[in-house]
Amino acid sequence: MDLQKNNKSFQLGNTILPNNVFYSPLAGCSDYPFRMMSAKYGPGLIYCEMVKMDALIRNDPSTFRILDFHTSMHPIGAQLVGSKPEIAGKAARMVRDMGFDVIDFNCGCPVDKVTKDGSGSGMMKNPEKIGEIIANMVAAVDIPVTVKVRAGWDEESINAHEITKIAEQAGAAAIAVHARTRKQAYQGPANWDYITRCVEAADTIKVIGNGDLFSAEAAEQMLAQTGCDAVLVSRGTMGQPWIAEDILRRRENLPIIPRGIKECREALMEHFLYTLSYENERRIAIDMRRVGCWYIKKSTGAGNFRGLISKASSIEEIRALIRDFPIEES
Ligand SMILES: Cc1cc2nc3c(=O)[nH]c(=O)nc-3n(C[C@H](O)[C@H](O)[C@H](O)COP(=O)(O)O)c2cc1C
Numbered sequence: 473m474d475l476q477k478n479n480k481s482f483q484l485g486n487t488i489l490p491n492n493v494f495y496s497p498l499a500g501c502s503d504y505p506f507r508m509m510s511a512k513y514g515p516g517l518i519y520c521e522m523v524k525m526d527a528l529i530r531n532d533p534s535t536f537r538i539l540d541f542h543t544s545m546h547p548i549g550a551q552l553v554g555s556k557p558e559i560a561g562k563a564a565r566m567v568r569d570m571g572f573d574v575i576d577f578n579c580g581c582p583v584d585k586v587t588k589d590g591s592g593s594g595m596m597k598n599p600e601k602i603g604e605i606i607a608n609m610v611a612a613v614d615i616p617v618t619v620k621v622r623a624g625w626d627e628e629s630i631n632a633h634e635i636t637k638i639a640e641q642a643g644a645a646a647i648a649v650h651a652r653t654r655k656q657a658y659q660g661p662a663n664w665d666y667i668t669r670c671v672e673a674a675d676t677i678k679v680i681g682n683g684d685l686f687s688a689e690a691a692e693q694m695l696a697q698t699g700c701d702a703v704l705v706s707r708g709t710m711g712q713p714w715i716a717e718d719i720l721r722r723r724e725n726l727p728i729i730p731r732g733i734k735e736c737r738e739a740l741m742e743h744f745l746y747t748l749s750y751e752n753e754r755r756i757a758i759d760m761r762r763v764g765c766w767y768i769k770k771s772t773g774a775g776n777f778r779g780l781i782s783k784a785s786s787i788e789e790i791r792a793l794i795r796d797f798p799i800e801e802s
Contacts, residue, residue, distance in 0.1 A: 507545050
């Protein structure tokens with residue numbers, strides 16, 4: 473067995489990452505407070521939410537805010553979405569100059585608003601252009617460039633394995649493969665065989681498996697079943713920022729730290745405090761409606777809590793709801 477998959481460190485291009493368990497870009501979710509929570513549990517790499525290359529190069533302030541990070545979040549990756557090879561190098565250089573460790577090119581976003589100009593998963597219909605954009609990024613920066621794809625546009629046009637070769641030739645250090653088609657969006661189980669096909673196509677490029685990783689067992693199974701080099705956890709990080717720690721502990725035959733409702737409530741309070749120190753009051757209320765439900769979903773009081781937090785508007789109301797959340801297990 474490849475020792476690197478068991479050892480803690482992971483080589484990505486010219487960069488050594490602490491391990492091969494990565495946290496996904498999640499638009500509207502993997503914001504600064506989320507990444508503060510994530511960083512505590514030692515993932516090998518944390519990606520920010522995707523940002524548009526166009527918006528970046530016109531110095532859009534909200535784009536810079538999405539890319540804001542704290543030193544504790546290193547190693548950290550920025551993800552760029554767009555379809556214009558002529559601005560890809562400039563956008564990549566801007567991100568590198570901000571201090572990012574890795575740049576990812578998004579070829580997976582399924583949203584119509586993004587695909588309509590050929591961006592996101594729309595790029596899957598134009599593999600040569602993917603190669604062109606990656607090559608321009610690689611030429612512009614001295615940090616690793618990765619690309620994140622879906623299995624294909626639909627089941628009739630599976631081409632992630634072909635894009636693996638194209639990305640490799642263009643100089644990408646890794647390809648992350650979300651094992652669903654664009655047509656599937658986020659529905660139905662991921663088919664990890666699509667990841668295996670990319671592993672088989674890869675020569676020097678690393679393959680990062682993605683899709684349906686909600687537990688340490690699943691991560692271990694994906695690595696063993698597909699032979700991928702690293703795993704990218706996505707929805708599995710929501711409300712369990714410690715999943716990287718779980719995966720790494722299981723690998724070392726250490727017991728996974730049990731976390732019941734009490735610990736989840738404490739983590740939610742911590743996430744709330746990070747949000748409090750970073751966002752304005754209106755934003756905090758909106759964010760906690762989403763975040764609150766992630767952490768306490770296993771509890772009997774979850775439905776009631778969801779109702780209450782969706783109406784709460786003041787910081788003190790939200791703080792009290794979290795503090796007083798009943799801790800009986802369901
Ligand atoms: C709310 C949400 C936001 C997402 N945002 C992004 C994004 O910004 N960039 C990206 O490449 N993928 C994004 N994804 C896709 C995930 O990174 C991942 O590929 C997908 O959820 C499959 O993994 P999972 O089944 O383990 O959740 C998003 C997914 C969700 C659910």
